[in-house]
Amino acid sequence: MRGALVIVLVALAGCGTEGEASLDAAPDSILDASVEDATAADADAASDADLPTPDVPLPPDAVDHDPDPEVVHVRLRAAPREFVVRGETVSGFAYNEVNPAPTIRARRGSRVIIDVDNQLEAPTTIHWHGLHVPFDMDGVVWMGAPIGAGETFRYEFVVSQQAGTYWYHPHFDTERQVDLGLYGAFVIEDPVEPASDLDAVVFFDSWGEAPGTSGHTGHRDGTHLTWTANNVAEGALRVAAGSVVRLRLLNASNAGYLNISGQGMRAIGASQGLLPADREWRERELLVPGDRRDFEVRVGSEAVEIRTAPHTLHGGAGHGDERVLFRIEPTGEAELPSGLDWPSPEIRPSVDPSYTDILYSFQGDTDLERWFINGERFPDVTIEEVPLDSVQIIELRNVSPAEHPFHMHGHGFEILSINDVPVSTYSFVDTFNLPVRSRVRIRLIADNPGDWMTHCHILPHAYDGMMTVLRVLAASP
Ligand code: C2O
Ligand code: CU
Numbered sequence: 374m375r376g377a378l379v380i381v382l383v384a385l386a387g388c389g390t391e392g393e394a395s396l397d398a399a400p401d402s403i404l405d406a407s408v409e410d411a412t413a414a415d416a417d418a419a420s421d422a423d424l425p426t427p428d429v430p431l432p433p434d435a436v437d438h439d440p441d442p443e444v445v446h447v448r449l450r451a452a453p454r455e456f457v458v459r460g461e462t463v464s465g466f467a468y469n470e471v472n473p474a475p476t477i478r479a480r481r482g483s484r485v486i487i488d489v490d491n492q493l494e495a496p497t498t499i500h501w502h503g504l505h506v507p508f509d510m511d512g513v514v515w516m517g518a519p520i521g522a523g524e525t526f527r528y529e530f531v532v533s534q535q536a537g538t539y540w541y542h543p544h545f546d547t548e549r550q551v552d553l554g555l556y557g558a559f560v561i562e563d564p565v566e567p568a569s570d571l572d573a574v575v576f577f578d579s580w581g582e583a584p585g586t587s588g589h590t591g592h593r594d595g596t597h598l599t600w601t602a603n604n605v606a607e608g609a610l611r612v613a614a615g616s617v618v619r620l621r622l623l624n625a626s627n628a629g630y631l632n633i634s635g636q637g638m639r640a641i642g643a644s645q646g647l648l649p650a651d652r653e654w655r656e657r658e659l660l661v662p663g664d665r666r667d668f669e670v671r672v673g674s675e676a677v678e679i680r681t682a683p684h685t686l687h688g689g690a691g692h693g694d695e696r697v698l699f700r701i702e703p704t705g706e707a708e709l710p711s712g713l714d715w716p717s718p719e720i721r722p723s724v725d726p727s728y729t730d731i732l733y734s735f736q737g738d739t740d741l742e743r744w745f746i747n748g749e750r751f752p753d754v755t756i757e758e759v760p761l762d763s764v765q766i767i768e769l770r771n772v773s774p775a776e777h778p779f780h781m782h783g784h785g786f787e788i789l790s791i792n793d794v795p796v797s798t799y800s801f802v803d804t805f806n807l808p809v810r811s812r813v814r815i816r817l818i819a820d821n822p823g824d825w826m827t828h829c830h831i832l833p834h835a836y837d838g839m840m841t842v843l844r845v846l847a848a849s850p
């Protein structure tokens with residue numbers, strides 16, 4: 374199974390300039406465009422100059438098959454997709470034949486029904502990353518079976534907790550299936566949202582993590598990967614001058630980190646919804662695998678370059694220059710518009726009570742490629758059990774030589790402190806980077822019963838063992 378992956382990645386990373394039309398000739402052959410784009414960098418300068426900047430396509434919105442405004446009913450068909458690279462046919466996967474998959478949009482409080490038709494040759498599931506869904510809808514195979522090849526499954530839940538930018542991806546055979554293209558955004562809107570002119574979902578993914586270099590190991594330093602935005606390298610999103618864009622950025626890479634900046638861009642949302650208005654402005658925002666960040670981008674008459682600075686998993690800023698991921702290009706001329714406004718309730722960060730209910734120690738060895746939590750490797754793990762509706766103070770200690778994007782299913786959690794420094798503004802997230810040798814304390818309200826996967830979102834780390842289970846019991850104390 375690994376072989377197919379290797380072929381795709383090697384081919385995409387190393388192919389020449391003669392991209393071919395896709396076999397199935399779908400009009401949305403986004404990946405084919407990226408094949409050409411990704412290779413443009415390797416082409417000689419003369420032919421480079423002739424290539425127009427490709428468009429960054431936005432993923433389509435999923436079709437809602439239910440007329441009831443309170444219900445969103447979506448159909449997703451997971452199936453292989455073939456691509457021709459340099460005359461060679463290579464295989465990837467897609468939902469509804471597009472990558473990124475259709476964006477599911479729902480209003481807070483809606484019932485969402487997703488019918489999945491598995492036309493892959495392998496079992497699959499869908500996990501709703503960041504959503505507080507009932508455990509049996511979480512898409513993990515801890516207790517249940519995956520959706521077999523050729524089978525269908527209906528996911529159904531109410532999105533009541535939080536608005537914001539989420540995503541969906543398989544949670545079975547995860548490392549391979551996500552890498553081959555199975556992911557899409559899930560946007561939940563509140564009745565009152567900042568009024569942008571364009572709401573744009575952009576997924577970053579990385580290419581070139583072929584084994585034989587250093588593999589999917591966590592040695593990844595974003596610098597050495599080819600990054601695409603909605604499958605296009607260094608493309609342009611063209612918008613009318615004078616508009617305000619709400620840019621929802623997601624990192625679907627298995628292991629690559631991004632450290633994002635762009636002139637005048639302001640982060641307005643993170644993994645569990647809008648940020649408090651009093652959060653300090655940061656020149657860069659780290660976007661780790663699995664994480665999301667919403668930005669306000671005010672577009673005047675100048676293009677805005679969305680860049681990444683090198684970031685190494687071994688301790689932060691890496692060597693090398695910033696690179697452009699894509700550009701937002703204005704069409705026409707206009708003044709810089711004013712920024713977005715939204716009601717942002719003043720929530721003060723909780724005070725750290727200084728005791729610890731649960732300790733997760735992240736351990737590992739980058740040479741041996743062994744990753745543990747508390748000395749255990751999934752699935753041979755000790756399950757922590759906590760009563761329903763209890764407040765849990767969890768200490769995350771990273772004693773390994775690599776960073777880890779910590780992710781917990783079924784809940785969001787509040788960051789209390791990082792290396793003993795209390796956070797200055799309220800921060801409620803579902804994915805959080807643990808720097809090397811750090812101590813991060815979080816507060817969890819265990820309000821969703823189930824056996825929740827708790828893991829590093831560097832998928833090779835998770836599937837090497839850096840994953841455990843937090844059991845929230847069905848009854849209160
Ligand atoms: Cu994106 Cu276990 O998650
Ligand atoms: Cu990790």
